[in-house]
Amino acid sequence: MRGSASKLHVVSLSGGKDSTATALMAIELHGREACRFVFADTGNEHEATYAYALDYLPQALDITVDVVKADFSEEFATKRANLARIAAGEPESAVYGKRKFMYAWTPEAAALALEWLVPTGNPFLDLCMLKGGFPSRKRQFCTQHLKRDPLTEYQLNLVEAGWLVESWQGVRADESEARRWLPAYEYLGAGMSVFRPILRWNVADVFAAHRAAGIQPNPLYTQGMSRVGCMPCINCGKAELSQIARRFPEHIERIAAWERLVSQVCRPLSPVSFFHKGTQGHSGQASTIAHVVQWSKTSRGGRQFSLLTDLDEPTACSSAYGLCE
Numbered sequence: 001m002r003g004s005a006s007k008l009h010v011v012s013l014s015g016g017k018d019s020t021a022t023a024l025m026a027i028e029l030h031g032r033e034a035c036r037f038v039f040a041d042t043g044n045e046h047e048a049t050y051a052y053a054l055d056y057l058p059q060a061l062d063i064t065v066d067v068v069k070a071d072f073s074e075e076f077a078t079k080r081a082n083l084a085r086i087a088a089g090e091p092e093s094a095v096y097g098k099r100k101f102m103y104a105w106t107p108e109a110a111a112l113a114l115e116w117l118v119p120t121g122n123p124f125l126d127l128c129m130l131k132g133g134f135p136s137r138k139r140q141f142c143t144q145h146l147k148r149d150p151l152t153e154y155q156l157n158l159v160e161a162g163w164l165v166e167s168w169q170g171v172r173a174d175e176s177e178a179r180r181w182l183p184a185y186e187y188l189g190a191g192m193s194v195f196r197p198i199l200r201w202n203v204a205d206v207f208a209a210h211r212a213a214g215i216q217p218n219p220l221y222t223q224g225m226s227r228v229g230c231m232p233c234i235n236c237g238k239a240e241l242s243q244i245a246r247r248f249p250e251h252i253e254r255i256a257a258w259e260r261l262v263s264q265v266c267r268p269l270s271p272v273s274f275f276h277k278g279t280q281g282h283s284g285q286a287s288t289i290a291h292v293v294q295w296s297k298t299s300r301g302g303r304q305f306s307l308l309t310d311l312d313e314p315t316a317c318s319s320a321y322g323l324c325e
């Protein structure tokens with residue numbers, strides 16, 4: 001139902017400092033009625049982030065936060081049907097054509113994978129089961145499927161309902177080369193535009209905006225995290241991973257369980273890992289999260305355990321749109 005305003009200012013909240021500052025500015029300039037706040041749940045967030053974005057901010061700012069979550073049930077049905085054909089004896093080439101896969105399916109392996117290939121309702125895990133592995137810096141499909149697509153659909157629904165939609169993105173130019181050249185405003189057409197209100201702000205400005213509004217930042221910033229997003233993010237730096245392992249070992253254990261499940265479903269003979277070999281400075285033979293955590297606790301190129309942690313090591317999430325913080 002269309003309200004009195006013809007334009008809606010849509011803020012994508014991640015639970016991070018930049019999107020919170022962006023929400024504060026949207027409320028200040030346009031008032032709550034002309035704004036919408038939306039959180040894309042990846043299923044790989046820290047509980048403090050859920051509490052912050054979905055409980056603390058709505059209460060402190062007197063706003064409603066809508067939640068969007070990717071759903072892959074249709075893709076699961078297709079993949080299950082394909083594996084069932086291979087399990088029944090059809091050659092892989094008849095099912096998938098001449099596409100080459102790293103892992104060749106035998107009927108036995110396909111039958112086994114079918115037992116495990118069941119949607120869990122966790123978007124991150126389900127996506128990895130479908131893709132046959134975890135995202136990487138080169139194949140960062142998580143941002144697109146878990147954040148960009150559901151958020152775009154949310155905004156298109158508003159346009160279809162008759163609103164003009166201005167998407168407020170909490171990105172800062174000093175975060176990366178890709179963001180440095182982004183314009184502050186873009187008209188996309190079809191009733192949609194993008195506004196980046198804090199593009200020229202620095203980190204101090206962002207925290208100052210929190211203080212001025214009497215809003216606490218996400219508590220994870222005081223617990224060794226330089227960014228708030230997935231726990232952990234595939235682009236997580238060495239020092240941050242070490243902090244996560246020390247403070248939140250249950251999240252490392254969860255990822256280790258995901259590695260086992262995704263391997264079972266996708267490549268029982270060639271297990272997959274959350275961090276890809278050659279990233280995170282890790283060049284060892286095995287790159288399971290347990291191995292990478294061990295590496296994160298070392299210094300001197302991984303040869304010596306570190307007694308000091310460098311909290312300033314940058315992380316490099318390559319989403320130029322600020323979707324991952």
Ligand code: SF4
Binds near residue numbers: 140143146318324
């Ligand atoms: S925070 Fe990291 S792991 Fe999560 S969606 Fe963004 S890039 Fe992917």
